[in-house]
Amino acid sequence: MKLSFRWYGVDDAVKLQYIRQIPSMYSIVTAIYDVPVGEKWSIESIFSLKNQVENVGLKFDVIESVPVHEDIKLGLSTRDKYIANYKENIKNLSKAGVKVICYNFMPVFDWTRTQLDKVLEDGSTALVYYKDQLEKMDPLTGELSLPGWDTSYTKDQLADLFEKYSKVDEEVLWSNLEYFLKEIIPVAEACDVKMAIHPDDPPYSIFGLPRIITNEKNLDRFLKLVDNKYNGLTLCTGSLGSASFNDVVSMVDKYSRQGRIHFMHVRNVKLLEDGSFEETAHYSPCGSLDIVEIMKVLHKNNFDGYLRPDHGRMIWGESGRPGYGLFDRALGAMYITGIWETLDKISKGDN
Ligand code: DNO
Numbered sequence: 001m002k003l004s005f006r007w008y009g010v011d012d013a014v015k016l017q018y019i020r021q022i023p024s025m026y027s028i029v030t031a032i033y034d035v036p037v038g039e040k041w042s043i044e045s046i047f048s049l050k051n052q053v054e055n056v057g058l059k060f061d062v063i064e065s066v067p068v069h070e071d072i073k074l075g076l077s078t079r080d081k082y083i084a085n086y087k088e089n090i091k092n093l094s095k096a097g098v099k100v101i102c103y104n105f106m107p108v109f110d111w112t113r114t115q116l117d118k119v120l121e122d123g124s125t126a127l128v129y130y131k132d133q134l135e136k137m138d139p140l141t142g143e144l145s146l147p148g149w150d151t152s153y154t155k156d157q158l159a160d161l162f163e164k165y166s167k168v169d170e171e172v173l174w175s176n177l178e179y180f181l182k183e184i185i186p187v188a189e190a191c192d193v194k195m196a197i198h199p200d201d202p203p204y205s206i207f208g209l210p211r212i213i214t215n216e217k218n219l220d221r222f223l224k225l226v227d228n229k230y231n232g233l234t235l236c237t238g239s240l241g242s243a244s245f246n247d248v249v250s251m252v253d254k255y256s257r258q259g260r261i262h263f264m265h266v267r268n269v270k271l272l273e274d275g276s277f278e279e280t281a282h283y284s285p286c287g288s289l290d291i292v293e294i295m296k297v298l299h300k301n302n303f304d305g306y307l308r309p310d311h312g313r314m315i316w317g318e319s320g321r322p323g324y325g326l327f328d329r330a331l332g333a334m335y336i337t338g339i340w341e342t343l344d345k346i347s348k349g350d351n
Contacts, residue, residue, distance in 0.1 A: 065103045105212070177225065197222065234265060
């Protein structure tokens with residue numbers, strides 16, 4: 001397991017030096033944020049980012065994300081231009097030593113929550129998804145709580161996208177994904193860069209848009225579209241775990257045994273009776289997921305990919321990017337590290 005931490009670049013209130021001070025930290029997870037989706041990232045900007053990260057003694061191994069242009073997901077004739085740019089980005093990132101690229105294939109919206117600052121019992125605040133709040137939201141007219149997205153749209157652009165997606169059902173989305181993968185995976189393999197798709201969050205359709213990276217059957221189908229280890233997963237426990245139909249421990253076990261998980265996002269969620277959920281501290285008793293069991297199966301399967309603590313609550317008076325403050329994610333990192341160290345010792349008979 002290679003412990004890593006997401007960093008949003010020079011404007012991030014969480015400084016690289018602080019991340020460096022978290023024991024056992026190995027790699028930064030970052031991206032170029034000032035280039036429009038679908039365009040090429042310059043070699044200079046990639047190397048400048050690499051140097052900033054390496055200057056504090058961390059690795060520049062994981063990119064999250066190289067976002068996929070909507071024209072690719074929609075299967076428009078303009079997609080080939082964006083796919084060509086995507087291939088260039090893979091090649092240039094590999095020149096800078098990048099090992100894993102995370103991306104997603106969610107139409108229009110990335111991860112979605114209905115409230116970003118829900119006060120929990122202990123006074124911390126967290127991101128939540130309440131079904132009744134979602135039902136009242138209309139992305140075309142109202143305000144949405146859009147947390148850490150790489151893209152934001154005007155109302156006109158949104159209306160245009162919704163219109164285009166009215167012709168894209170799940171099967172069309174599958175075939176557009178297949179087209180994309182058949183183009184990029186050979187390039188990723190040649191460059192020795194592992195592609196790691198992030199599951200849809202939440203893992204079901206919202207606002208009538210199709211979502212397909214949602215459950216075990218669909219992850220199996222995804223991996224078979226191009227049955228090559230360079231076509232792999234970012235297994236996000238909180239995204240898959242926010243629906244009770246997913247057995248996260250068994251999915252982590254299966255896909256890590258197959259060597260198809262290149263990147264783990266570890267966080268906990270508390271499922272509520274009506275299918276809503278709240279993000280919680282990483283510690284298992286705080287949520288519905290058993291983080292120890294998840295780490296156990298990874299350890300048993302000799303997982304040697306990248307793993308980052310995912311969203312944290314806001315605690316100790318910190319304010320900042322929802323889900324991406326320093327303190328609670330650092331607690332999560334140490335909790336995960338403690339579990340891993342214990343598992344290591346036990347497996348070596350040192351108990
Ligand atoms: C949320 C993140 C996602 C993820 C993208 C990958 O916190 O995990 O936004 O970065 O879906 O493309």
